[in-house]
Amino acid sequence: MPAFAEGESSVDGKQLLSKEMQSNADLWGVASNNNALVSIPEYFTDKSILITGATGFIGKVLVEKLLRSCSALKTIYLLVRPKAGQTAVNRLHTITKSRLFDRIREENPDVLDKLVTIEGDIMEPNLGISDEDVARLQEEVQIIYHSAATVRFDEKLGLSLKLNVGSVQKMLQLAQGMKKLEVFLHVSTAYANCDRKKIEEVVYPPPMDPYKLMNATEWMDEDMLATITPKIIGNRPNTYTFTKALGEYVLLQEGGGLPICIVRPSIVGAGWKEPVPGWIDNFNGPSGLFIATGMGLLRSMLADSDAIADISPVDYVVNTLIAASWHTGLHRPATTPIYNCVTSSTNPSKWEVIDNIPHYYTKTPLEVAFRRPNAAFTQNPIVHKYWNIIGSKIPAYFMDLALQLRGQKPRMVKMVDRIYKTVETLKYFTMHHWEWSNHNLEAVQALMSEEDKKKFYLDVRPLHWESYIEAYCIGTKRFVLNEDINSLHVARRNIKILRNIRWTFNTVLLVLIWRFLIARSQIAQNLWYFVTNLFFKFLRYCRATSSTH
Known part of the structure; x- marks a missing residue:
């Protein structure tokens, strides 16, 4: 394996790199009349599909969309590992019983029988799949979606390499033996090349030779x-963006002869239209920060409000996966198509769009709120640290003290520390912005029928960001925290109580500061007595007025 330094081309760079796609004619070709008439649901008819990462956020939505919109498919094999005492089958059963699959259970429950669990683990040799299952997959599978990965930004490098690079190698080994394979779709990230300001739909030279690095990490201990x-x-x-870039390189190096395509989503957010507006089921990415704001625990966010916030709704991402696999399988491009699945190219929004999040959570409050929602952006790390201490850390100590007095375990300081760490982790993405090209995705959309464009929508220009963010906030309440939207009166009463507590606390604090720190001069003391005397006169007047009525 040749060394591959930053900015250099690999030995076989013709198939790997180019500042432009080698040839649009080679990539897209000219579709035959027969292919041009094949819709996406028709293409998936009687197809057998293998999905990794099906228990993850994108994977679950992908499974639901395929079953609902391409119900004539034959089988979906799901590579699932046992976890937390649950078998792979039990984990799948839990997912299909969730609200994400409500519509399928109501309209076409029999289609769930097309889901088949394959017990395995991308960390294990040969993916931990039995010989019998390997033979079955290699005999039947026509489409692969490889979305399994670690999405933790602070993952240890050794583990991130195994999950985001090693799994690609193992999946390719499995795919090489598949007799009917038409598509190998790899889910990467739009930030794999975040060291560049402008990111084209190409695979760039890796930051380091992944093979040498993986060999080196085998003998290094964790501390080293x-x-x-x-x-x-x-x-x-x-390590996430770093290993995702290495994974793309390995994919093209070892995937020769396979019908590969790569989809790179940006920050994946709640559903825009499907399965329902605002659907989200995890604390990852912006969701955790939204919830922390709604709970009143996040008071300051490091971000450039003028920077572009590239959030891609999960249903838009899943539609891209399906459309990209349809095009690759049907038209067989001569070169590997890469799709930057982003929104900023056609419908940009700035981080200032989430300035209204405290308002949304005041309008539709969380039942678990500890303080009235109130958060602001700043680019100054000193100001951010100050507000974290004054606005979050110190109140958290008081809340923990109150919990201890009630005989409960203190937890607020730990929660605030985790939120602060998350903000620090995400600040690279909230303080910068990038320019992506997405010509390939536009070209796929142009090839789709009008019916497919409606069902597998790729046009995000109609997306209204303020409405989307509000639905996102409501989605965190409904689907992540499982709060009843019909009990808003309880949550709103709680918010009013929290507001009154805040006003009372601020008033008492102001009085104490004035009384013991400012009022040292005779003039200040006279002013103090005048104000308090005026206040009590006002109270007596109010009482006298009420008694006469």
Whole structure:
């Protein structure tokens, strides 16, 4: 394996790299009349599909969309590992019983029988799949969606390499033996090349030779690897973006002859239209920060409000996966198509769009709110740290004291510390913005029928960001925290109580500051007595007025 330094081309760079796609004619070709008439649901008819990462956020929505919109497919095999005492079958059963699958259970419950669990683990040799299942998959599968990965930004480098690079190698080995394979779709990230300001739909030279790095990490202990990780990842912000870039390179290096395509989503957010507006089921990415704001625990956010916030709704991402696999399987491009699945190219929004989140959570409050929602953006790390201490950390100590007095376990300080760490982790993405091209996705959309464009919508220009963010906030309440939207009166009463507590606390604090710190001069003391005397006269007047009525 040749060394591959930053900015250089690989030995076989013709198939790997180009500042432009080698040839649009080669990539897209000219569809035959027969292919041009094949819709997406028709293409998936009687197809057998393998999905990794089906228990993850994108994977679950992908499974639901395929079953609902391409119900004539034959089988969906799901690679699932046992976890927390649950078998792979039990984990799948839990997912299909969730609200995400409500519509399928109501309209076409029999289609759920097309889901088949394959017990395995992308960390294990040969993916931990039995010989019998390997033979079955290689005999039947026509489409692969490889979305399994670690999405933790602060994952240890060794583990991130195994999950985001090693799993690609193992999936390719499995795919090489598949007799009917038509598509191998790899889910990457739009931030794999975040060290560049403008990101084209190409695979760039990797920041480091992944093969040498993986060999080196085999003999390094964790402490040594943790020490040198910052130097290894260089100007990338975390191990996630670093290993995703390596995974793309390995995919093209070892996937020769396979019908590969790569989809790179940006920050994946709640559903825009499907399965319902605002659907979200995890604390990852912006969801956790939204919830922390709604709970009143996040008071300051490090962000450039003028920077572009590229959030891609999960249903838009899943539609891209399905449309990209349809095009790859049907038209067989001569070169590997890469799709930057982003929104900023056609419907940009700035981080200021989430300025209204405290308002949304005041309008539709969370039942678990500890303080009235109130958060602001700042680019100044000193100001951010100040507000974290004054607005979050100190109140958290008081809340923990109150919990202890009630015989409960203190937890607020730990929660605030985790939120602060998350903000620090995400600041690279909230303080910068990028320019992506997405010509390939536009070209796929142009090939789709009008019916497919409605069902597998890729046009995000109609997306109204303020309405989307509000639905997102409501989605965190309904689907992540499982709060009843019909009991808003209880949550709103709680918000009013929290508001009154805040006003009372601020008033008492102001009085104490004035009485013991400011009122040292005779003039200040006279002013103090005048104000308090005026206040009590006002109270007596109000009482006298009420008694006469």
